Amino acid sequence: MIFLLKEAIKKELLGAIEKVVGQLYSFEVDVAPENFGDFATNAALVGSRYAKKPPMQLAESLKDILKQSELFESVQVAKPGFLNFVVRKSTLIKIIETIVEKDDYPVEKSGQEKIQFEYGSANPTGPFTVGHGRQIVIGDILSNVFKALGYDVIREMYINDAGRQIRLLAKSLWVRYNQVLGVEEIDIPEDGYHGEYLIEIAKKLVEEVEEKFKMKWNNEIEGFFQKYAVDSILADMKSDLRLLNCSFDIYFSEKSLIDDGTVDEVLEILEKNSYVYRKDGALWFKVSEFVDEEDKVLIRKDGTFTYFLTDIAYHYKKHKRGFSKVYDIWGSDHHGHVPRMKAAMRALGVEDGFLNVILHQFVTLKRGDEIVRMSTRSGNFVTLKELVEEAGADATRYFFAMIDPNTHMVFDLNLAKQQSSDNPVYYVQYAHARICSLFEQAKAKSVSFEKGKDLDLLNDKVETDLILRIDGFEDALKDAARTLSPNKLTQYLEQLAYDFHSFYTKCLIVDPKNMKLSNARLNLSYAAKLVLKKGLSLLGVNAPEKM
Structure with a gap:
């Protein structure tokens, strides 16, 4: 950790507040507006009612204590009671x-806790869609951020390899297999999977088994087609993940929860505590005892398990695995599932706060003026692979990250491919490449670079602004973790790139006529480069040296 100015200022303020007010309270410290110093706080405005003093009077009392701190060059009071700070130069240099x-x-x-992020989870019934891509990128980046903050992070994808959808997938593949063999009199079930990707899998299967299963169907053959379909599609999914620079630590099988007895254990606990009942031949969970929601079926009257039951078992298993918290990332269409799952966790004795759900809104893909519609079963959809191949992994990841998960996003393909400052990922990457070019210029002009030297020569306002922005990197990471929003990091990097470009435009950085000032500015540029690269790395985006 380096000197985090906001936290240091808060610490000084808390000490002063304790002396003057005698009672601690919450307040904000933010970057000050232009011409009002480096930082500003509303501590006196908020504390006025606790101190029973007017804000301006309280601000003056706090100022008298704070101006004695080694941290500040100056402390000023501004109406109607703000405190403005200029940080001592020696601190900025450090x-x-x-x-x-x-x-x-x-x-x-x-962070010292063991946590889990689960995302990208879906029925392995077809390729990843663009919507899956947004979820995967959000999860991958948040995992990176929490890991950077010291957490022990496990990235996990839940494979729904049991249940009705997988049986439909198997039947759909079997039909495609027979069609490849020339059988025309059978059709895919209406609610089956019609995508052309199954034709490619069927062709591969014919090469391997020839006519072994032609027009034959029984439980054993169904099991074979289930496994073959899931394994094939999962292999393609992993290939798509590599294109997007993503990977998981664990691929967790839904079927394993049935096989290892976890589902039975969950049912036993719920029955023991009288949280289930039978009605119309089905087994129901008493959701209504915990939240204002209707009760839900766990086991259908035909004896098959609902997705809800296996999902409860999966999250119970997560708790048994020793995670202090788990974070699930779901599409916003699953919002109704959140209270039901939290009710189930309470019924199983899992502490509140263990399960945390991040809901993300949907993605609209735009190419020019055309909006591309997407649908999984019809087969008429744009895959994540197609998106990455057109826009590139860097732009795909950055664009998914730069919009708050709670906001519906329009992914503008034309903008993503644009090489201009209008494209935010290009703008940030260009700042990094521009700094790299400065060091090539310095070498060509025989301007030496000595780390940590001549920094007292950094006196320009744009230099101070850049230092303050660099210092705020950890604040941005903590903000992204606190809000569970990767866009806090993209916003920070765009601000950092802006401050560097402003510094580059105003200041002559490589000047053979002024070696010491050049060295100071190269040091500042180098620090900006390191932070840009680290931030882009956490986003899973490359930091090119040339563009």
Whole structure:
């Protein structure tokens, strides 16, 4: 960890508040508006009612204590009661010095818990869609962020390889297999899977088994087609994940929960605690005892398990595996499932706060003025693979990350491919490449670079702004983790890129006539480069040296 200015200022303020007010309370510290110093706080405005003093009077009392701190060059009061701070230059220098000498922005490993992120989970009944892609990128980046903050993170994908949809998939593949063999008198079930991807799998199957299963169907053959379909589609999914620079630590099988007795254990606990009952031949869970929701079926009257039952078993198993918290990322169409799942966890004795659900809105894909419609079973949909191949992995990941998960997004393919400052990923990557070119210029002009030297020469406002922005990197990570929103990180990187481009435009960085100032500015540029690269890495996006 380096000197986190916002946290340091809050610490100084808390000490002053304790002395003046005698009671602690919440307040904000933010970057100050132009011409009002480096940082500003509303501490006196918020604390006025606790201190029983007017905000301006309280601000003056706090100022008298704070101006004695080694942290501040100056402390000023502004109406109607704001405190504005200018940070001491020696502190700013220390920030850059620490980063360049360590070749890294050292982040405090504050999280020590074992947590799990589950995302991308779906029936393995076809290729990943664009919607899956958004979910996967959100989960992958949040996993990176939490890991950077010191958490022990497991990335997991739940494979729904049991149940009715898998049986439909097997039947659909069997029909395609027979069609490849020339059988025309059978059709895929109406509610089956009609996508052309099954034709390719069927062709491969014919090469392997020839006519072995032609017009033959029984439980054993159904089991074979289930496994073959799931294995084939899962292999393609893993290939798509590699295209997107994603991977999982664990692929967890729904079927394993039935095989290892976890489902039976869950049913036993629920029955023992009288949280289930029988009606119309089915077994129901008493959701209504916990939340204002209708009760839900766990076992249908034909004896088959609902998805809800195996999902309860999966989350119960997560708790038994020792995670302190789990984070599930679901499409917003699953919002009704959240209270039911939390009710089930309470019924099983799992503590509140264990299950956390991040809901993301849907994606509309736009190419020019055309909106591309997507549907899984009809076969008329754009796959994640097609999107990545057209837009590139970097743009795909960045675009999915830059919109708050709670917001519906329009993915503009034309913008994603644009090489201009209008394209945010290009804008951030270009800042990194531009810094790399500075060091090539310095080498060509025999301007030396000595780490941590001459930093006291950084006096321009744009230089100070850039230092303050660099310092805020860890704040951005913590903000992304707190809000469970990767866009906090993209916003920060775009602000950092903007501040660097402003610095680049205003200041002559490589100047053979002024070696010491050049070295100071190269140090500042190098620190910005390290943070840009680290931030892009957490997004899973490349940091090119040339563009």
